Amino acid sequence: MNDTARRFYAERDARTLQYGANATALARPIAVLVATDATSRPAQVAALALVNMLARVHRRIHLVVPTDDLRARALVDAPTLADAMVATVTSINPVLALTTARTPTSIPADAITIGIGTELPQQLDFYLGWHGGRGEIATAPCPASSTTEEEHLLGAATAACLAATMAFRAAHGNAVRPTRLNPLERTADADAGTTSRTGPVDVGNVLVVGAGAVSQALFYWLREIGVVGQWDVVDGDLAELHNTNRCLGMTADDAGWPNALPHGEPRHKAIITAELTGAQPHPHWYDTWPNLADGPRYDIVLPLANERDVRAQIAALGQPVLLHASTSSNWTAELHRHIPDRDDCPACRIPTAQTSSFLCGTGPANPTNPGSPDAALPFLSATAGLLLAASLLEIQKESQLITGRQNHWRLHLELGHRLWQSAIHLNNGCPHALPPAARQILHASAPGRWGSIDPAV
Ligand SMILES: [Zn+2]
Incomplete structure (x- = not known):
């Protein structure tokens, strides 16, 4: 070498x-x-x-x-x-x-x-x-x-x-x-059966908060599956070379390393991600994004960032359903659903302070740095993004994903005996979500495509 x-x-x-x-x-x-x-x-x-x-x-x-x-x-x-x-x-x-x-x-x-x-x-x-x-x-x-x-x-x-x-x-x-x-x-x-759905993904106007590995995987798959509607991607971060180990849309050049040398300008993750499908990039941090105060109300918001308290802020938007995906330091790709009143919120499910608290000793590769919760491998992020893409195809028809009690699915890519594990997280006095009356007012003023999913509407 x-x-x-x-x-x-x-x-x-x-x-x-x-x-x-x-x-x-x-x-x-x-x-x-x-x-x-x-x-x-x-x-x-x-x-x-x-x-x-x-x-x-x-x-x-x-x-x-x-x-x-x-x-x-x-x-x-x-x-x-x-x-x-x-x-x-x-x-x-x-x-x-x-x-x-x-x-x-x-x-x-x-x-x-x-x-x-x-x-x-x-x-x-x-x-x-x-x-x-x-x-x-x-x-x-x-x-x-x-x-x-x-x-x-x-x-x-x-x-x-x-x-x-x-x-x-x-x-x-x-x-x-x-x-x-x-x-x-x-x-x-x-x-495993052969149930499938074909694109395009058609879920209305979508805000994607975060353009990291799971977000890039989602857009990578949407590029192949097809997607319609206005999609906005907001993320203030710049690409770094160590992100290219798992971001499916990112090249070395994007990270400022053309020809493997650090002589280029890194590009914004929001732009790299949005380019995959022709979405609209917004290279800002969500909490200081100018559109946040007076922008449109979205049909779907996908919380795919974990810094700057983003999950709690999104939980307070009063959306009828939040879907997102994540990876863990424990070889899992995970899909999450959050319906107000029925489920906990994203901030309660994945508190910001949480790092890898459940290291698994059976894999060949064990995370050695619990202080780095964003350590991941490309296929974990790719699978998480694929689970999310599939969920967006799924909600377009009557689906268990919305009607069922389960709201959290873990896929264990250590490929041990059992691959799936599902869980039910109840809303135990979440301090983040809007109360039903406030959500009713929001929905009445700007009815979204998925409003009927909210039990209060
Ligand atoms: Zn909460």
């Missing part, structure tokens, strides 16, 4: 190492093989998302990709899938040790090998598959499904998240664990 690479990794990988990764494992090559029969849009979405996540932590990647025309909306535009995959990984990591080939020859001997499609060698470590909203990783090639392509986007995105998780765990010495997951049903393994 040369000095440029050493300096780049020292700056970029602090959070990854805090999460417990070790540099030797990160240097193990990962080979991604896309079969000549994996030409569908879902296959391309899976391939691009997978290498996007891999390049944020792993340091050696080998790609075997046919030169099909690009049909997915890649992070970096290119004429073919192969070009888009190479442009994506090198923009994320300019010092990546990247090798490519047209056919499955010359794969590095100690590589972890991952296949997409069926026309592939039989002894790869694992293969991606999807059917409807269900994504999977398996130890044999998964046949592609023949129904409408858009039906399978959620499953393909899910498979990419599982594959990036498994690659990281395999690099750290864990055995491959075949897994099935449906982020819409919030089911796994034998219970």
Whole structure:
């Protein structure tokens, strides 16, 4: 490794190492093989998302990709899938040790090998598959499904998240664990059905507070799924190189490190995030945002920031429902629902002072710095963003997500015995939420699309 690479990794990988990764494992090559029969849009979405996540932590990647025309909306535009995959990984990591080939020859001997499609060698470590909203990783090639392509986007995105998780765990010495997951049903393994929804996400006018890793993942998936309505993204923060270890929309250049050197100007996270779907960026802190006092009332507010007491301020907006997603230092991606009176609020659920209070001893990578609650890995953030994207597709029809008692779902990406855990958090005298009468007045003055979800309206 040369000095440029050493300096780049020292700056970029602090959070990854805090999460417990070790540099030797990160240097193990990962080979991604896309079969000549994996030409569908879902296959391309899976391939691009997978290498996007891999390049944020792993340091050696080998790609075997046919030169099909690009049909997915890649992070970096290119004429073919192969070009888009190479442009994506090198923009994320300019010092990546990247090798490519047209056919499955010359794969590095100690590589972890991952296949997409069926026309592939039989002894790869694992293969991606999807059917409807269900994504999977398996130890044999998964046949592609023949129904409408858009039906399978959620499953393909899910498979990419599982594959990036498994690659990281395999690099750290864990055995491959075949897994099935449906982020819409919030089911796994034998219970995972093929329920799916197609885009675009159409939930009205949306305010997204925070443009960090979960927010970027949400927008990354919305870019593929499709989205309509006015979306505003507010965040005052600038990109830093160590954010690129988990922010799916962020390149090294965005963080002010073009060509792996710290000579550029970092860009605002709000702008980087909004660009993914053509949303409106607002590079301000939420609490000092000029639009806050006299701006429009939003149909949906997504609280995806945790600094500056943002959760308590958003809880006091009187929204009929708040949905958000988070990661923890405990290998989880989590989905949260907050309906006033029925549920607790985001500030009560995740107090600002809370850091990692429940370290788990069974993973290969354990967080060693509880003082850094934002340590995360790309597939955790990507999965949290996908859970949130799925929830926005889900609420467009009558759904358990709104009518059920459960309001908190944890997905354990250690991929142990049981993947999902759900919980019910009741409102125990929350001091943040508006009283029913105040919410009724707000709703009467500016009725929002989801007002009927509020039990007081
Ligand atoms: Zn509260």
